[in-house]
Amino acid sequence: MERRPTIKDVAREAGVSKSTVSLVLQGSSLVKSETREHVQKVMAEIGYVYNRAAAKLRSxxxxxxxxxxxxxxxxxxxxxxxxxxxxxxxxxxxxxxxxxxxxxxxxxxxxxxxxxxxxxxxxxxxxxxxxxxxxxxxxxxxxxxxxxxxxxxxxxxxxxxxxxDYAEGGRLATKHLLEQGAKRIAFVGGLDGRPVTQERVSGYLKVMEERGQQSVVLTGAATRQFGREQAQVLQERFPEVDGVICFNDLVALGLVASASAQGRVIGAELRVVGVDNIEECAHSAPPLSSVSCRxxxxxxxxxxxxxxxxxxxxxxxxxxxxxxxxxxxxxxxxx
Known part of the structure; x- marks a missing residue:
């Protein structure tokens, strides 16, 4: 069985020091590009494979x-x-x-x-x-x-x-819905008392207070099912709501599906924004506006x-x- 090539073999074949080969393996900027390319070429020619796991263990x-x-x-x-x-x-x-x-x-x-x-x-x-x-x-x-x-x-x-910055996301979404003509905006989803819920709803509450508008907050599980259920709650208890910001996209997608089944025109009679910008947002019917976490x-x-x-x-x-x-x-x- 042939012996595996080592750093010493690479250094000898390339005509450089072991430390130079090590620097190349580490991606160091201290090595000139010409030298790096030459060493990498030699590695390929002699079949050298860097044992990164062993190096990590040594360090x-x-x-x-x-x-x-x-x-x-x-x-x-x-x-x-x-x-x-x-x-x-x-x-x-x-x-x-x-x-x-x-x-x-x-x-x-x-x-x-x-x-x-x-x-x-x-x-x-x-x-x-x-x-x-x-x-x-x-x-x-x-x-x-x-x-x-x-x-x-x-x-x-x-x-x-x-x-x-979920607070900023809530501000952006609320201002957008107001600019689009929404008269009464609700926030839907997120377990009550959780810091992440409080942070996501805070931007919404701040803008609503600044505009002198009454808030509607319906907390609960961050799921499609909860979104579907809350579409019914909004229709029965808050029929004047024409804009909704959801805790996440799953809630929003569930709410949109249920509200559409009720006969509401999404984007006109009811405007909806989610949070997270999952891939499905761009392909839902209609495509879902969402706060992207990038x-x-x-x-x-x-x-x-x-x-x-x-x-x-x-x-x-x-x-x-x-x-x-x-x-x-x-x-x-x-x-």
């Missing part, structure tokens, strides 16, 4: 990042996981994804299992756990971890938090921040909000 890092996601059946969180995985891979880290299905007990099992398998750090979009112990195993292990979208631990020096950009921010922290860089800011934008489509009366 004390496995190169694995645990992504603990609350519900991968929701297309928004699937996009988040895929974008984070892609962004981490571009920096030579691999993501290990755990879906907790909004189950606190399963979440604890997944976190413990990932720690046992030696992940170097965590990104966690947690399910809610009233025990207050969600992140305690990570704290005991001394691993860097960032909370995203939901905050369940207020020790932000240990577990910094980042989320899109997930690819968000994922890049999170991976850059976490890996910088992991590699002895500065500690992340404790609480960060990233930009959002409004994607206007026919459901809100696109002109």
């Amino acid at each position: 004390g890092s496995t190169g694995l990042i645990g992504l603990v996601i609350n519900d991968l059946r929701n297309p928004f969180f699937s996009e988040l996981a895929a974008s984070l995985q892609r962004s981490l891979s571009q920096q030579d880290y691999a993501a290990v994804v755990a879906n907790t299905e909004e189950d606190p007990a399963l979440q604890q099992k997944m976190i413990n299992a990932l720690i046992e398998h030696g992940v170097s750090a965590f990104v966690i979009c947690p399910t809610y756990d009233d025990s207050g112990q969600t992140l305690e195993p990570i704290a005991r292990a001394g691993l860097p971890a960032m909370q995203v979208f939901r905050r369940v631990d207020n020790r932000l020096d240990k577990f910094p938090f980042a989320a899109p 997930i690819p950009e968000f994922a890049t921010h999170i991976s850059d921040t976490l890996l910088g922290w992991l590699n002895q860089g500065p500690a992340p800011a404790p609480d960060v909000r990233t930009p959002v934008s409004l994607m206007v489509r026919a459901s809100s009366g696109e002109s």
Whole structure:
């Protein structure tokens, strides 16, 4: 059996030092482009394959990042996981994804299992756990971890938090509906008392107060079924409502389907805006306006921040909000 080529072999064939080959493998800007190309050509010619896992182990890092996601059946969180995985891979880290299905007990099992398998750090979009112990195993292990979208631990020096600027998203959506001619606007969805619900509804409430308008807030599960049910509630209890901002796109899609079945013309008689801008928004009937969380950009921010922290860089800011934008489509009366 032939021996696998080593860095020494590459250095000898290329006529450079071992340290130069190492710098090429690390993608260092200290190596001239001509030298890099020459070394890479030699690697290909002699069949050298970089054992990145061994290198990570030698440096004390496995190169694995645990992504603990609350519900991968929701297309928004699937996009988040895929974008984070892609962004981490571009920096030579691999993501290990755990879906907790909004189950606190399963979440604890997944976190413990990932720690046992030696992940170097965590990104966690947690399910809610009233025990207050969600992140305690990570704290005991001394691993860097960032909370995203939901905050369940207020020790932000240990577990910094980042989320899109949902308050701004609510302001953008409310102002848009008013500009489109809506006279009475409601906010639908989101569990009552949850910080993420309070943040998403806050922008709406602020604009309504500024305009001297009465608010209508119907809280509940962030699901299509809840959206379908609330279309009936709006028709029976608030028939004057002609504009709706939904907690997320799933609620909005359910509400649009049910309101359409009632005979209401979406985009004219009833204007609807969701939040998250999942792929389905552009293909629904009618296409759904939505507040975009700009997930690819968000994922890049999170991976850059976490890996910088992991590699002895500065500690992340404790609480960060990233930009959002409004994607206007026919459901809100696109002109």
